[in-house]
Amino acid sequence: MKTTPDERPELSDLPDGAPSPALELDHVTKRFGEVTAVDDVSLQVARGEFFSLLGPSGCGKTTTLRMLAGFEEPTAGRLLLDGVDATQVPPFKRPTNLVFQNYALFPHMSVYRNVAFGPRRARLAKPEIDRRVREALRTVQMDEMVDRMPAQLSGGQQQRVGLARALVNDPLVLLLDEPLGALDLKLRKEMQIELKRIQREVGISFVYVTHDQEEAMTMSDRIAVMSDGRVEQVGPPREIYFHPSTRFVADFIGTANMLPGTLERATPRPEVRIGDLVVAAGSIGARSDVSTDTGAPVWLMLRPEILQLHRDRPAGDVAVPVVVEDLTFQGAGVRADLRGPADAPIVATLPADASGWRPGDPGFLSWEPARGHVVAGSA
């Protein structure tokens, strides 16, 4: 595909009834010498979707993004933009634009000239450039600062300009490389809401790289959790949180109590044997290469907020004896650190008005079995 930024295929050019995804990675692998940074990754990002690549540092998410931008070439596999193979297309000819963690604004150019850089390369007419630049700056609420130099702006303002500089080109996909990583917590929270608003307003697909699971949960339509160059799971935040398919995802997203056991049966309703106890669960998640036969090692995942703490043994099948170790008031709730059978540490979130518990108190844990989730695989 030979396109310059100003002659991209428009949506209307596509045949009807065949809405190809904005972006598709088809078995993409990237090796740097001996190191495999990205290992056989396949993903699809829909038009107008807010898609996050989430994972710890070194998981391959930034390399994936750089391949999307064209700064790295895949060792194997294909990259499709708008249904067309773009694997070999250089960055300056791709309908993608990148927002950098360190903003990367041109320090010798005003806000206006920074934002106008892309449209000028596309050789648009002067009035058209002006219209676009002002519109992009209005979108990010920086239209009052057109004549400032980057050094005169705060970090948050600089990133708004960085965003405008990318958005002004009306890309097919906007790529964001931890854009809020350099901001302080409060500003980061504000910018998350702001980014989501902007994304909805412009309707462009966002591919957002972050290591902050909370950030990914807040903003994304879908999340791909990555680890060691592989995609562990792709899904909406709710699904990733409640139905993780691997131990890694369960641990990486939020707080998870993982009780080791063996699978009693997987269908129609999963049941797990933990010691002498057989516990029913609501769902099971497993990677295709992991056994879900009877007797296979599994984890029972219990999120802290599904747990209830009782003084007396509650009625029902599930009642795990525990000892209270520590209680931490957290505003919206109380975090209770408990010790379960075989000294297993368990975290439960109690209502904020749960008073009267003291460290050392014995009690019983219960939960609604359907809210438990089984993750197949051993440690």
Next chain:
Amino acid sequence: MSATDAGAPRVRSGTTFGRRSAAAVLASPVLTLLVLFAAPLAYLTWVSFSEADITGDGSFTFDNYAEVLGEPIYRSVFLDTIVISFTAMAILFVIAFPLAAFLAFRAGKWEIPMLLALVLTDELNPLIRLYAWQIVMNKEGVINKVLQGLGIVDEPITLLFTKTAVVVVLATGSLAFVVIPIYAALKTVNRNLIEAARDLGASWVTILREILLPLSAAGFIAAIIIVFVPMLSDFASPAVVGGREGYMIASLIEEEFNARGNWGVGSALSFVILAISGVMVWVSIRISKVGRLGS
């Protein structure tokens, strides 16, 4: 509390000591500047406004400047000097910028060895290098032998004792001092800026023009001050390879002082070349500022 009490006097005595030692440290450069630069310059100024040729009585006069600025022979040597220096500097920039960019962005593990090699070539004694050039550019020299051997020319061409010879020698003599400031300036350019420009649709030519050149302007200014200004007043190169044709102002100044004993004109020539240097530096700084702020 006790820590504060114990600390206070130490801070006070430290300040006194600091002032004294600062004065002591500053004294040596200030004295050096006064004795070795300001005083001779003042003397030269006085000489340039005096009747200071062999028959002169040392009385005040503007004649030296009138002669230097008015006589066609001087003007043509000034012009030659400027043309030779400009050409050499332009050639240096054309060679140095790609080299500096390569060192800053692409050399990888060879970055430091290559820098060292560059500096080492400059450590070679300039006189040895000059005479080496004389041999190379001779009618019997390597260049002519190769050209004749390849059948490009029949008769040996005249290289030595031309303006070209001086330009070649000047342009090859200070490469390190042009490369290093530009390299240092480029080294501070964030790689992400280049990627951002690529991402926004910029070709390499655009990146060069819009990003790299403006952001390395300080390196070019430094190179002009370190290399171009001394080039304007270079004496050895025109003397050894310039001959009659590749004559520069410094040769003229030497002639006025040593051969003709006209200290007045020699001093006036020195000040004119100093003024030209100053203007060059000022103009280049102006250009770089305009480049940075212009839209």
